[in-house]
Amino acid sequence: MRLCTVRLSDGGTNAAALNSDRWIRLPFSDVGALLREDHWRQRVQDVIAAGGQDVDSETITTALAPVIAEPGKIVCCGHNYRAHIAEMGRPEPAFPTLFAKFADTLTGAFDEISLPNEAEQLDWEAELAVVVGATLVRATEAECRRAIAGYTVANDLSVRSWQRRTTQWLQGKAFDATTPLGPVMVTADECDPSDGLRVTCTVNGQEQQRGSTDDLLFDPIALLAYISTFTTLRPGDIVLTGTPGGVGAGSTPPRFLGDGAVVETEIEGIGMQRNVIRIQSNELTSSAS
Structure with missing residues (x-):
């Protein structure tokens, strides 16, 4: 469905x-x-x-809106693809690296994404998003499997200059209307990340990311079980599962999105987003070409 x-x-x-x-x-x-x-x-x-x-x-x-317009919670996992962990020079974490977003960060799969000139070093992060379909409290993995309503596509566009101001990532991940969610949700009976779904991101027609969901360190079921241990998950909540290798910050030298950049994010079997970036000032330290 x-x-x-x-x-x-x-x-x-x-x-x-x-x-x-x-x-x-x-x-x-x-x-x-x-x-x-x-x-x-x-x-x-x-x-x-x-x-x-x-x-x-x-x-x-x-005219697509975010698949879920007002989730009660958006919980995100960073450093969750082995290839991305390696490109950032970090050890594999023992536990999921979690942070939260607000509903205001969401936007449509084909929306133009506009940011203020403070948003320097804007980076791309193609992600599989899990949509919760039942209430989970300290849930077992079997309960979590049954509770997944489906999957959709997200791009955790990140303002690296703000993200790195402190050891907490929130401020670089929570600019308004910067996380496209969609175009569709595919129900869990028709989509299984354990099959190894291809995840890609292109910028101005050039492929920057290519990964597979079988490279996830913590899969969707493990994430839901872990998260539900400390906070209740409810129908319509969203869990972003992390991004594969190929982000701009991991390049040498680092590369970031400039005004007018076209970002296409696709997950095999689910769909593709296409977003044009608009930044009030073009005074970025670098731009993706």
Whole structure:
């Protein structure tokens, strides 16, 4: 099953489900609201069986909102691909390296991403995002496996100059509307990261990242079990699983995104994002070409 959240002409949003080659509107404001409904899979099937109202095909490619518009929690894992850990010159961690984002950081899969001139050294980080579909408290791995609603694509665009101001990463990871989430959520029964899904990121047509989810140090199930030990995860919460090797900060010399850069982020079997970067000032120390 494939689900998305579309923007409406009146300023609202609407969840939608793919049925063959038709996208059908669902009676929920976004996919997160759907997931908070009991028996949500059956609700989708009932709407599809009843025919439903189509979503205009152009809307699917131009007016997508973040798949989950207002998650209660966004928990992210850094240093989780072995190749990325190696390129940053760090040892493999014994426990997940976690930080949080706010819902305000999310944006659509095809949105233009605009940043203030303070956002120097903007870097790309293609990531698999896990969407939680059931409440988890100190959950076993078996419970976590059953609780995964699905997977989507994220890019944890990071302002390295701010991230490195202190030992805490939050300020470099939380600029408003800098984390595209989508285009769709693919349900867990149709997508398994343990199969080794290809993760890529290109900048201005040049491939910068190519990795596979079988290189994850802590897989989605292990992350959910670990996180649920200290905080409750609920339907619609998001867990970003980390980025593979190839980030700009790991290059020699480091390379960063400039104004007008086109960033395409893709995960095999899920979909691709395409975001144009706009920065109020071009006075960056370096730019990706």
